[in-house]
Amino acid sequence: MRRSDGRTSLPRAQRGGRSVSYAVAVVLSVSPTVRLSAQDTARVAEAASVLAPLIESYGVSGMEAPVRETVKRLLPAWAKTETDSAGNLWLRVGQGEPLVVFVAHMDEIGFTVDSILDDGSLHLRTRGGFFSSLFEGQPALVHTGGARGDVPGIFLPREAPRDSAPPRRTPPPLRVSVGTTTRAATQALGVAVGSTITMPKRFVRLAGTRATGRAMDDRVGDAAQILALRHLDPTKLKHQVIFVWSTREEIGLEGAAAVAAALGTAPKRVHAIDTFVSADSPLELQNFAVAPIGQGAVARALDNSAVTPPAYVDSLRAVARARGVALQFGTTNGGNDGSTFTPYGVVDVALGWPLRYSHAPAEVVDLKDVAGLADLIQAIAEIW
Amino acid sequence: MKREASDRRTVGRSVGYAIAGLLSVSPTVRLSGQDNVSQLALRLSAMTAVSGYEQAVADSLVALFPGQAAKDRVGNVVLTLGRGTPKRLVACPLDEPGYVVGNVTDEGYLTLRRVGRVMAPLFDQQNLEGHRVTLFGLKGPVPGVAAVRSTHLTRGRPAGPEAPFTVDNAYVDVGAASRADVEALGLPVLTPIATLKQPHRYGGGDGGALLAAPVAGRRAACAALVAAVQAKPRVSGTVVVAFTVQSLQTSNAGLESVKRLAGPFADVNLVAVPSQFEGTPVETVALADARAALQRIVEWIGGGR
Numbered sequence: 001m002r003r004s005d006g007r008t009s010l011p012r013a014q015r016g017g018r019s020v021s022y023a024v025a026v027v028l029s030v031s032p033t034v035r036l037s038a039q040d041t042a043r044v045a046e047a048a049s050v051l052a053p054l055i056e057s058y059g060v061s062g063m064e065a066p067v068r069e070t071v072k073r074l075l076p077a078w079a080k081t082e083t084d085s086a087g088n089l090w091l092r093v094g095q096g097e098p099l100v101v102f103v104a105h106m107d108e109i110g111f112t113v114d115s116i117l118d119d120g121s122l123h124l125r126t127r128g129g130f131f132s133s134l135f136e137g138q139p140a141l142v143h144t145g146g147a148r149g150d151v152p153g154i155f156l157p158r159e160a161p162r163d164s165a166p167p168r169r170t171p172p173p174l175r176v177s178v179g180t181t182t183r184a185a186t187q188a189l190g191v192a193v194g195s196t197i198t199m200p201k202r203f204v205r206l207a208g209t210r211a212t213g214r215a216m217d218d219r220v221g222d223a224a225q226i227l228a229l230r231h232l233d234p235t236k237l238k239h240q241v242i243f244v245w246s247t248r249e250e251i252g253l254e255g256a257a258a259v260a261a262a263l264g265t266a267p268k269r270v271h272a273i274d275t276f277v278s279a280d281s282p283l284e285l286q287n288f289a290v291a292p293i294g295q296g297a298v299a300r301a302l303d304n305s306a307v308t309p310p311a312y313v314d315s316l317r318a319v320a321r322a323r324g325v326a327l328q329f330g331t332t333n334g335g336n337d338g339s340t341f342t343p344y345g346v347v348d349v350a351l352g353w354p355l356r357y358s359h360a361p362a363e364v365v366d367l368k369d370v371a372g373l374a375d376l377i378q379a380i381a382e383i384w
Numbered sequence: 385m386k387r388e389a390s391d392r393r394t395v396g397r398s399v400g401y402a403i404a405g406l407l408s409v410s411p412t413v414r415l416s417g418q419d420n421v422s423q424l425a426l427r428l429s430a431m432t433a434v435s436g437y438e439q440a441v442a443d444s445l446v447a448l449f450p451g452q453a454a455k456d457r458v459g460n461v462v463l464t465l466g467r468g469t470p471k472r473l474v475a476c477p478l479d480e481p482g483y484v485v486g487n488v489t490d491e492g493y494l495t496l497r498r499v500g501r502v503m504a505p506l507f508d509q510q511n512l513e514g515h516r517v518t519l520f521g522l523k524g525p526v527p528g529v530a531a532v533r534s535t536h537l538t539r540g541r542p543a544g545p546e547a548p549f550t551v552d553n554a555y556v557d558v559g560a561a562s563r564a565d566v567e568a569l570g571l572p573v574l575t576p577i578a579t580l581k582q583p584h585r586y587g588g589g590d591g592g593a594l595l596a597a598p599v600a601g602r603r604a605a606c607a608a609l610v611a612a613v614q615a616k617p618r619v620s621g622t623v624v625v626a627f628t629v630q631s632l633q634t635s636n637a638g639l640e641s642v643k644r645l646a647g648p649f650a651d652v653n654l655v656a657v658p659s660q661f662e663g664t665p666v667e668t669v670a671l672a673d674a675r676a677a678l679q680r681i682v683e684w685i686g687g688g689r
Contacts, residue, residue: 129535129536129539130535131514131532131535133510133513133549134513134514134515134532137507137511137661137664137665137666138511138515138665138666139582139584139596139665139666151586152584152585152586153586153587154584154586154596154661154666154668155666156661157506157507157661157664157666158506160504160506166547167505167506167547167548168546168547168548169510169544169545169546169547169548169549170546177586177587178586178587179586179587179588179593179594180587200582200584204516204527205527206527206528206529206557206558206559207526207558207559207560207565207569208559208560208561208565209559210559211559212516212527212529277534277536277537278534279534279537281531281533281534281555282489282491282493282531282555283531283532283533283553283555284533284534284537285537285541289537294561304539332536332537333536333537333539333540334536334539355534356531356534356557357514357529357531357532357533357534358534358535358536358537359534359535359536360514360515360532360534360535361514361515361516362514362515362516362529362530364529364557364559
């Protein structure tokens with residue numbers, strides 16, 4: 001980690017600059033120890049109200065339209081968005097240089113239908129990396145994208161082994177049954193090769209300020225950008241900021257790559273807003289990625305795709321300090337959308353929030369971190 | 385019609401689909417006397433009755449038969465139809481495999497102890513990993529998550545063990561940060577825990593001919609028995625109806641107690657509905673089979689074989 005004296009001069013600190021009041025007040029679940037101020041309670045409630053509909057939208061890589069529509073619905077009325085040919089959602093705010101880009105991805109892990117077998121079951125192709133054992137023997141939803149909507153089914157559990165070999169955690173390639181016995185019957189439901197498949201999911205509050213759901217990665221990033229936009233005044237930005245909600249991150253940063261190519265060398269910085277996969281769990285090694293949940297956003301300074309130059313880490317620290325935003329620093333695994341910009345000379349200053357149990361059906365976050373990340377995005381847009 | 389074992393025939397399938405709305409995780413979901421067998425099966429499948437900790441579901445069933453049913457000293461729900469001879473017993477098991485809190489860590493995680501006979505070894509505990517659970521604590525149901533390693537943090541490291549996940553590796557995260565947090569949530573040692581119940585209908589021309597849920601076969605059998613009693617069938621002799629507890633304990637204490645406390649019986653009918661994928665979270669029954677079971681029970685109560 002770098003020293004904390006900072007190297008980049010910043011506009012005067014605008015501590016406490018949140019000018020917009022929070023309209024949503026939702027009673028928090030019972031918390032034995034967490035005592036929040038009324039303002040923090042409202043901010044956590046607002047974070048939950050934005051995150052919940054995003055979590056409960058489905059968008060396997062390449063089929064993000066439902067998520068994109070949810071993002072558009074949650075944005076402030078003044079936001080005029082555009083969708084590019086790669087499916088990315090763009091929002092341009094402010095004028096002038098330097099151009100700064102924020103990008104959070106809309107897609108989630110899952111499956112696509114690779115083929116429909118003679119017995120009506122579906123052979124699958126995975127989209128993104130995850131443990132297939134977490135899907136075996138679970139309810140399934142086939143997203144046809146058509147008039148028939150979502151078709152329920154199940155991820156077929158494997159049959160009991162016929163030999164004495166010890167069972168393995170990892171199942172054979174998964175199949176889905178929609179309750180049919182012929183290919184024609186399955187097709188009659190609107191299921192086709194290319195249809196995407198997930199399992200049902202819900203956003204659920206845990207104790208205190210914590211919450212669980214599937215696809216927190218990266219709906220929290222999507223939510224944080226929306227929350228920031230709800231609270232900043234677009235007429236007061238001193239330079240242009242582009243917010244992007246990107247597609248197909250989980251299968252190779254494809255949507256962001258299209259954005260990076262379109263913008264070329266114009267941006268000065270890109271801020272990927274994505275998960276900081278945390279080792280804050282009794283099951284994880286503590287060698288790195290130790291960013292406890294509930295202790296603030298995280299500077300994702302080093303991952304498998306990009307490094308944030310140390311001077312920029314210092315500047316980020318100064319921005320956070322100027323606004324009184326809690327910020328952790330660390331390194332974790334995974335790639336981020338911002339890395340597709342770096343070949344164009346654009347500096348990637350990736351940000352995240354700590355997440356437990358990545359790519360599992362029940363990921364866990366702390367909503368204080370979501371609100372804090374939104375504050376940091378707002379601060380960067382306004383004063384860096 | 386003694387049915388100590390169910391006929392494990394394949395669940396019938398046809399075409400058409402619908403998804404059931406997600407039901408409450410609470411074991412105290414109210415049952416309506418007007419529900420048909422399909423709705424009862426769905427509602428019972430949303431309830432949790434960890435073997436030995438069936439009290440809430442038992443209370444719901446008692447409330448369904450006011451003035452008629454009561455819990456015996458073991459916890460079975462028992463009611464009697466008709467009078468005279470022969471005296472016969474029709475029963476279904478209420479309980480399911482599950483867990484109780486075994487310990488609480490200083491960091492606020494709960495560790496578990498498994499409860500009840502294993503129904504499907506491969507899936508028995510692996511289905512816990514990375515999924516939602518519900519804890520039935522002193523202050524009501526509390527949602528939680530069974531921890532799993534983050535996919536990302538396994539990359540570039542040696543592959544983990546291929547042995548199935550077991551309860552000994554389970555840490556339940558309820559959002560607490562300390563042992564005191566867990567105490568304040570009302571989750572002491574012995575709190576029952578089960579994986580999230582989300583009954584899932586799929587298949588079938590009427591938009592949901594199949595029901596997938598943990599222990600769906602048992603729940604469909606009990607639904608058929610409830611519906612049969614609600615139908616007020618003609619009764620031949622005395623018929624004792626029992627929804628039994630602790631069937632997955634070695635002693636099968638619930639059923640054996642009924643036999644001793646309310647017997648002897650000239651015949652015992654253990655209701656069963658065939659299921660597929662038994663012991664998995666998507667154990668599947670054809671609701672047509674539940675309706676057929678209802679008809680068979682009604683006939684049996686009337687003296688039919």
